[in-house]
Amino acid sequence: MSTYAGIRRRTRLLADSLADFLFPRYCLGCGRRLAVTQHLVCPDCVLNIIRFNAEDSLHSRLLRWGVRIPMYHVGSFAFYRRDEVVARLVHSLKFFNKPEIGRWMGQWAAQVMSSEGFFDGVDAFVPIPISRSRRRQRGYNQAELIARGLSDITSIPVDTSILYRKRDNTAQTHVSLVERGSNVKDVFALFDDCKAEGRSLMVVDDVITTGSTAANAIQTLSEIEDIRLSVFSWAAVREI
Numbered sequence: 001m002s003t004y005a006g007i008r009r010r011t012r013l014l015a016d017s018l019a020d021f022l023f024p025r026y027c028l029g030c031g032r033r034l035a036v037t038q039h040l041v042c043p044d045c046v047l048n049i050i051r052f053n054a055e056d057s058l059h060s061r062l063l064r065w066g067v068r069i070p071m072y073h074v075g076s077f078a079f080y081r082r083d084e085v086v087a088r089l090v091h092s093l094k095f096f097n098k099p100e101i102g103r104w105m106g107q108w109a110a111q112v113m114s115s116e117g118f119f120d121g122v123d124a125f126v127p128i129p130i131s132r133s134r135r136r137q138r139g140y141n142q143a144e145l146i147a148r149g150l151s152d153i154t155s156i157p158v159d160t161s162i163l164y165r166k167r168d169n170t171a172q173t174h175v176s177l178v179e180r181g182s183n184v185k186d187v188f189a190l191f192d193d194c195k196a197e198g199r200s201l202m203v204v205d206d207v208i209t210t211g212s213t214a215a216n217a218i219q220t221l222s223e224i225e226d227i228r229l230s231v232f233s234w235a236a237v238r239e240i
């Protein structure tokens with residue numbers, strides 16, 4: 001059996017080397033060529049990511065948008081800084097049709113943050129929904145992929161049957177802060193038949209900037225009776 005396993009391993013390695021020769025892959029962070037055994041991002045870029053440690057500022061962002069209910073866990077995995085690895089990963093996920101990155105990003109964050117107890121007591125992940133037209137255009141919801149990656153590691157289920165997006169608020173990157181606030185009001189709603197009373201839900205998003213999108217999702221979810229709410233974003237900007 002061990003010989004058979006050995007042959008299989010060598011065959012796979014040979015196939016991977018051939019694929020690498022024919023279709024070389026490059027690090028999404030720095031553009032250097034990846035080794036056969038490396039996946040999406042090189043080890044240097046993984047090490048260069050700066051962990052987010054400004055939870056207080058996330059709380060104040062939610063407060064600023066009127067979130068008054070006490071939050072259970074609020075946190076982010078990495079600092080989002082323009083032109084750095086984190087920004088490149090998020091950008092590739094959102095605009096370059098690379099769904100495999102999202103799940104990997106979620107798994108990576110969960111491996112680190114579950115050992116810190118960040119997901120303890122959470123019953124389900126609720127990815128920030130995107131509109132149907134955006135989903136058609138992009139082919140997937142990037143927040144849902146990240147949530148699936150979190151779920152792979154934590155075994156906490158992803159629940160997309162609670163919250164939906166009523167309308168699209170177009171490319172947030174290009175609108176001013178004030179516009180963003182008014183842009184997301186009444187964007188989300190609860191499904192009529194959603195069953196979430198008494199549960200502990202963690203909203204999942206890719207990036208938090210002003211916090212208005214997460215705050216609006218929280219406001220809508222807080223209509224559910226006896227609910228406990230948390231927020232996770234894969235990345236967040238330092239301050240607004």
Ligand SMILES: [Zn+2]
Pocket residue numbers: 027028029030031032041042043044045
């Ligand atoms: Zn790299």
